Amino acid sequence: MLSNFQLLVDFPATNVQLLLDGLMIGGIFALAAYGLALVWGVMNVKNLAQGEFVIMGGYIAFFMYRDLGINPLWALPVAGIVMFGIGWLLYGLVIRWVIGRDLFTSLLATFGMAIVISQLLNLVFGPDVQTANSGLGTRLFLGSVTIQEIRVVSLVVAGGLALMVILFMKNSRMGQAIRATAQDPRAAKIMGIDTDRVYAFTYSLNAAICGVAGVLISMIWVIQPFYGIAHSIRSFVIVVAAGLGNLPGVIVSALGLGVLEQYGGFGFGTEFQQAIVVGLLVLVLVIRQIMQARHRQVVQ
Amino acid sequence: MSISRRTLGLYGGIAIASLVAPFVFDTYISQLTVLWVMVLFAITWDAMGGQMGYNSLGNIFFFGAGMYISAVVQIGLHYDVAQYTAAYGAIKVDFTQAQYHVGLVLGTIVAALGSVVLAVVLSWVVFGLRGPYFAIGTLGIALAAGELVGAWEYVGAGSGISLPVFPGEPEVGERFFYFAFFIAAVLSFFFFRWLYGTRFGLAINAIRDDEEKAEAMGIRTMRYKTITWALSAFFLGICGSLFGNYNIFIEPLEVAFATVVFGIPMVVMALLGGKGTLWGPVIGAILYHVIKEATWKYFLGWQWVALGLLIVVTVVFFQQGIMGWAQDKWPELFGIEVEEDSAEGDREAA
Numbered sequence: 039m040l041s042n043f044q045l046l047v048d049f050p051a052t053n054v055q056l057l058l059d060g061l062m063i064g065g066i067f068a069l070a071a072y073g074l075a076l077v078w079g080v081m082n083v084k085n086l087a088q089g090e091f092v093i094m095g096g097y098i099a100f101f102m103y104r105d106l107g108i109n110p111l112w113a114l115p116v117a118g119i120v121m122f123g124i125g126w127l128l129y130g131l132v133i134r135w136v137i138g139r140d141l142f143t144s145l146l147a148t149f150g151m152a153i154v155i156s157q158l159l160n161l162v163f164g165p166d167v168q169t170a171n172s173g174l175g176t177r178l179f180l181g182s183v184t185i186q187e188i189r190v191v192s193l194v195v196a197g198g199l200a201l202m203v204i205l206f207m208k209n210s211r212m213g214q215a216i217r218a219t220a221q222d223p224r225a226a227k228i229m230g231i232d233t234d235r236v237y238a239f240t241y242s243l244n245a246a247i248c249g250v251a252g253v254l255i256s257m258i259w260v261i262q263p264f265y266g267i268a269h270s271i272r273s274f275v276i277v278v279a280a281g282l283g284n285l286p287g288v289i290v291s292a293l294g295l296g297v298l299e300q301y302g303g304f305g306f307g308t309e310f311q312q313a314i315v316v317g318l319l320v321l322v323l324v325i326r327q328i329m330q331a332r333h334r335q336v337v338q
Numbered sequence: 339m340s341i342s343r344r345t346l347g348l349y350g351g352i353a354i355a356s357l358v359a360p361f362v363f364d365t366y367i368s369q370l371t372v373l374w375v376m377v378l379f380a381i382t383w384d385a386m387g388g389q390m391g392y393n394s395l396g397n398i399f400f401f402g403a404g405m406y407i408s409a410v411v412q413i414g415l416h417y418d419v420a421q422y423t424a425a426y427g428a429i430k431v432d433f434t435q436a437q438y439h440v441g442l443v444l445g446t447i448v449a450a451l452g453s454v455v456l457a458v459v460l461s462w463v464v465f466g467l468r469g470p471y472f473a474i475g476t477l478g479i480a481l482a483a484g485e486l487v488g489a490w491e492y493v494g495a496g497s498g499i500s501l502p503v504f505p506g507e508p509e510v511g512e513r514f515f516y517f518a519f520f521i522a523a524v525l526s527f528f529f530f531r532w533l534y535g536t537r538f539g540l541a542i543n544a545i546r547d548d549e550e551k552a553e554a555m556g557i558r559t560m561r562y563k564t565i566t567w568a569l570s571a572f573f574l575g576i577c578g579s580l581f582g583n584y585n586i587f588i589e590p591l592e593v594a595f596a597t598v599v600f601g602i603p604m605v606v607m608a609l610l611g612g613k614g615t616l617w618g619p620v621i622g623a624i625l626y627h628v629i630k631e632a633t634w635k636y637f638l639g640w641q642w643v644a645l646g647l648l649i650v651v652t653v654v655f656f657q658q659g660i661m662g663w664a665q666d667k668w669p670e671l672f673g674i675e676v677e678e679d680s681a682e683g684d685r686e687a688a
Contacts, residue, residue: 132654142469143653146605146649149649150653153602158643161643271478278471309488309489310489312485313488316481319482320475323475323478
């Protein structure tokens with residue numbers, strides 16, 4: 039275990055490799071986390087099915103790649119649109135009835151949804167670990183650092199999508215309506231905003247963002263029906279660490295998590311990778327609690 | 339607390355049915371055994387979630403912890419645990435009747451106490467978290483424990499530990515564990531039934547209804563919360579220890595810290611039956627278990643989809659549970675007196 043960390047000192051290029059890999063994966067984590075923060079902030083629903091949306095997007099790409107023989111890069115828009123529809127459907131069936139109820143209800147209801155989705159994926163695609171091949175090559179850099187072109191592409195796509203969503207929230211009518219509803223649903227209703235539609239749109243937008251993130255994950259990493267929960271936990275770690283409504287914070291902590299996971303996986307072995315993610319969640323909650331305890335003392 | 343003749347009849351009926359069931363329906367004995375495990379799960383969860391208002395998603399942690407503690411004790415009495423797990427079953431345990439039972443009893447006691455210690459230590463971490471953060475934090479602990487144990491070579495990592503087989507006839511072993519779980523579940527039921535009737539029960543109800551006010555009234559909320567969490571852990575530790583021995587083989591993700599198989603259903607059973615009531619969790623557990631076994635039998639392959647749907651439907655559309663619904667419908671049966679006037683007023687207001 040320690041010998042692995044010694045390697046990092048002996049071969050500095052490994053650090054560059056881990057750092058780059060971490061940042062590129064972290065960019066995708068940021069997308070799902072932003073979606074979670076959006077739904078959390080606007081609707082006050084904690085969506086534990088977040089990771090399952092990501093995996094669903096991944097399987098859309100995998101389906102196109104394996105069964106239709108299409109380059110999975112084309113799945114980016116397709117997954118976005120399909121997941122938007124699925125998000126709308128799930129909103130009508132389940133989420134609608136959860137809004138305004140206590141938060142535990144939303145957690146448990148979305149966890150139930152997560153189980154259904156992952157089991158359905160398992161029935162359709164089987165429990166094997168899959169990946170979709172984009173057909174792009176790898177480049178050598180600095181002698182020993184390899185960069186897969188697809189990772190660069192995915193970082194660009196993730197950045198572009200994030201920019202699009204931010205501009206959409208700032209400038210479009212719907213974006214303004216979403217922000218107004220987040221601030222004060224009752225006032226928004228009085229001003230003639232159809233909040234039910236706003237909620238449906240927000241939830242679907244989240245599903246679409248997750249779907250695109252999933253396509254990227256399927257190309258640069260692996261997907262499996264039951265990997266969703268890890269992605270959900272990652273999103274929670276990122277959002278809780280960043281604090282709600284803190285977009286730069288979400289990006290920074292997502293990139294940080296990506297790098298940390300790469301280093302942890304390298305140092306302790308990949309069997310600890312999931313444990314690191316979940317351990318970080320507990321750690322973040324504990325730190326948050328210590329900070330709050332200090333805050334309470336100051337207030338007193 | 340006076341016990342009426344009707345209650346006595348009810349308890350007597352259930353006791354007789356439970357004693358006779360394993361002999362009459364001996365083909366279903368494994369399902370009946372797991373039924374008592376489920377009942378215990380629901381009762382211990384309800385002490386936290388229903389009575390104290392702290393909705394934990396990670397109570398399964400103590401079940402798994404108890405299982406592993408007991409296994410290490412039982413094996414460790416006679417073998418080197420690290421060697422035993424490293425051999426992946428190449429070392430065959432050969433216990434005499436006495437060795438087996440001493441190990442089981444000792445392991446269960448250590449497991450129960452170990453779970454209590456873990457609960458007290460963890461209470462420092464989790465009870466500063468409120469509402470949804472508490473639920474996510476406890477879920478995180480359960481998931482983290484599964485992953486960490488899965489990477490821990492000493493206890494066999496992902497490939498688990500095989501435990502000694504019950505010495506004697508297999509049928510006797512099955513009945514032995516049926517009654518072990520039955521006694522554990524009944525003990526926990528009567529223990530919590532007694533507890534809810536005391537000042538302690540009132541205090542944790544007060545925490546559920548308004549924690550700040552309870553604290554202002556001089557209730558040491560942290561102490562009450564820790565004790566309740568530890569009591570839950572105590573019974574779950576016992577149950578985990580027994581379940582490990584019943585199952586013979588333990589493994590971190592699917593048996594011990596099985597969040598999807600046991601951890602979440604724990605909550606759903608209590609909600610289905612009606613949380614915060616004495617009988618609700620018991621009824622919910624029985625109903626859930628029957629539905630689960632039926633889907634296993636008739637929708638094999640689709641069983642988890644069906645159970646996931648059951649979770650969603652229960653949580654979203656039927657959260658008051660069966661007992662809550664019955665209390666609304668026939669309040670007089672539960673000794674709730676509804677004044678005509680106020681009932682009229684409620685209806686008009688609605």
